Amino acid sequence: MSLDRYRHIVVEGPIGVGKTSFARRLAERLNGELLLEAPQENPFLEKFYREGSRHALATQLFFLFQRVEQLRGLTQFDFFERHVVCDFLLDKDPLFARLTLSDDEYALYRNIFDHVQPQAPQPDLVILLQAPTPVLFERIKRRGIAMEQGISEEYLERLAESYSRAFYDYDAAPLLIVNTEALNPVDRESDFDLLLERIAAMRSRREFFNIA
Template sequence: MLEKYRYIAVEGPIGAGKTSLARRIADHIRADLLLENAGENPFLPRFYQDPKRHALATQLFFLFQRSGQVQDLQQSDLFRHNTVADFLLDKDLLFARLNLDDDEFRLYQKIYDELQPRAPVPDLVIYLQARPDILQARVLGRGIDYERSISTDYLRRLADSYTRYFYSYTAAPLFIVNCEHLNFVQSDADFALLMQQIQAMRGNREFFNRAV
């Protein structure tokens, strides 16, 4: 039944598992997969070491990268191929507000407005939530060297930014998942449970929290 959603976007803070879930959903419904490919950003390791110095370059790289991706998506035939993405273009503004100072953000906003990136509106957005300490544990568990310097405080501020953004999000149906006790990668039962909950969705905004 998930095949009725031609374009699904999975979002959430670092460590929430959005890429893993996007991969599994795409495989499940035999959809095209669109990934943000953060590892291609040459400024990202430097940003985690010295955020103030490298924040603007990091954000501009992501902006141009994702603008090109959503342009390709806009030109593709979404009526013939389902697509699952692990990002929304709007997240760029969310990260920019969090990481840039006022002058840098004004410059970033001018470039963003000049580019006028436009992405198709998803048929469904899945937003993954988890506590900052759990996010950090998952980030450390990935074993990526430059991510080891990500602090719990940064993840807390990032998670708060996502919460504020999705609190007023109305552009597409939104399925909010507390993923603290769900393992989409290693547990077929957890993945099947999530798919059942999404398929049972009736309104434009629902929340799923699996009890321990």
């Protein structure tokens, strides 16, 4: 089993699906660089989860500038030397913005996004992790991050639907969509190996992986 053709891999998915934990495991297995979003550094995020739209624009812009800065370094990275695994795709940033901002705020955000978006290389593979909303909700409650405990199932449902719409037409890179309802590649070694085998076996630009 070889993943050598995938030098730049992005793991994506809604809150609670396990994308960061899986990205960590994948980078470790590949002996690669790990590039993670850093929500704990966003001073507006807890306020957004607590009070909603009042802090949505500030939250979104902080994340945008943070991710742009993180991705600038990829233009100088030698992908032949090491793998890079990221747990965010800048192309999906407008997804959250459209979900949380008013029309006027979104227009402002979109203008800024178009001006600051870096010319970062497209990934060789995007892995989109999915799970039903009740599963996401339970995982969030179980991991017990304080500022996430106010997230509602309604918000998670809207977020999951937004991800589905955003990636429905995504074709900038090969895409593997993975249903993690019954698959646990973070905590079960056998499931992690199974998913890596599925990745290595990909032959088309868009594939799905689901186990009963």
